Amino acid sequence: MEAYRRYGPALLRKCRRLLHNGHDPEDIVQGLFLDLWQRGITDPDLPYLYRAATNRCLNLLRDRQTRARLLSEHDPSLQGPLRSSLEQQVLDIDLLYRTLARLDPSSAEVLIYRHLDDMGIEQIGELLGTSRKTVARRLKQAEDTLRSLCDGGSP
Amino acid sequence: MTIQNPRTTTNPTHGACIGGPLSWLTLDQYLLGELSDEETRDVSLHLEHCPLCRACLSEARRVDEAPLPALVFPERRSTCLRWFSALKAPRTRPLWAALASAAAALLVAMLALHDPGPEADGPGRRASFKGGEAVLTLIRERSGQIRQDPEAFAPGDRFKVLITCPPPWEPRYEVIVLQGGEATYPLEQGRRLVCQNREPLPGAFTLDGQDPALVCVLLGDTLPAPRTLRLPDANALPPGTLCTRLHRVP
DSSP states (O other), X not given: OHHHHHHHHHHHHHHHHHHOSSSHHHHHHHHHHHHHHXXXXXXXXXXXXXXXXXXXXXXXXXXXXXXXXXXXXXXXXXXXXXXXXXXXXXXXXXXXXXXXXXXXXXXXXXXXXXXXXXXXXXXXXXXXXXXXXXXXXXXXXXXXXXXXXXXXXXX | OOOOOTTTSOOTTTOOOSSSOOOHHHHHHHXXXXXXXXXXXXXXXXXHHOHXXXXXXXXXXXXXXXXXXXXXXXXXXXXXXXXXXXXXXXXTSOHHHHHHHHHHHHHHHHHHHOOOSGGGGSOOSEEEETTEEEEEEEEEEETTEEEESOSEEOTTOEEEEEEEOOTTOOOEEEEEEEETTEEEOOSOSSEEOOOOTTEEOSOOBOOOSSSOEEEEEEEESSOSSTTOOOOSSGGGSOTTOEEEEEEEOO
């Protein structure tokens, strides 16, 4: 499948940014392209695939045991150059997983695009087909949840 | 938790990012040559002055050099379609000959599906659950050849399980192989599945031994305690278990 050869590496890197190493990123990317093939979609574009891969990763992370397993497998030395930031702080992966577990799917998706994929609000809005205002609102909700967990309290 | 802002704090290896970092989507589109001319110029200019983003681009190029895992495609034609094709009689034959041939083919198919072992009365690949039906699909890879819902296994074959179940159900699952009166658990236990069409379960497995094998999947909001099921045969499996039968290639 040409689309898999072309976009597979980028999507694998994207899934590894969130799920890190192991077979989960490969399973997610392969499952995504198999699904596209079965639906007869042969020419997806990268923004569409980014969204699809993100949502599949989030589905996987909804399970607490999966989160615990991924954390136990996490090796920070394999992370590569780090650019993600939340104002003055770099996201801790455990904190990120706990935050994602508490967010609705829309806000979780925006948090990943902003702080793992380093997208600006305008680019996120283009990707989601929604306004900057909506993106900003979802991002604020996500970041408020993140900060409340940093402070050790519940949102 | 580390406190570090790569935008204003000097990264010991690559310095600080100049302005806002390029998003990974933009970097990936740049690598693939999918940006407009203007966007490409902007990215190139940023990379020229930003060692951190240049390092990310180099890292992406290095990682992308690794071989991509093979994509396993199931065969399009189902066993059912092949069976119906075998029943078709040529037009030139007399009707009684065609009917006799069809009856013989039907009998052969029924015998082929009949397993004299204890699994003969066991569960099948479909089962009803709340909200709809669940279906087990088994994919076999043998020396690069892919087959959906195979009927046999041989040493070296690899198997992948796909589950179709009604969304938004997210059941736990357990894959069990019954063979020679024993139960084995080839995939990671205690995980949860997000129901959709043909969702692949993580991991793959092989089958050994000389006896026919029954590959089963338990689905449920809760499952029995880990690996404590006493399974002398398929009839001991909980209701709603999905199973498919494989015989050993001689």
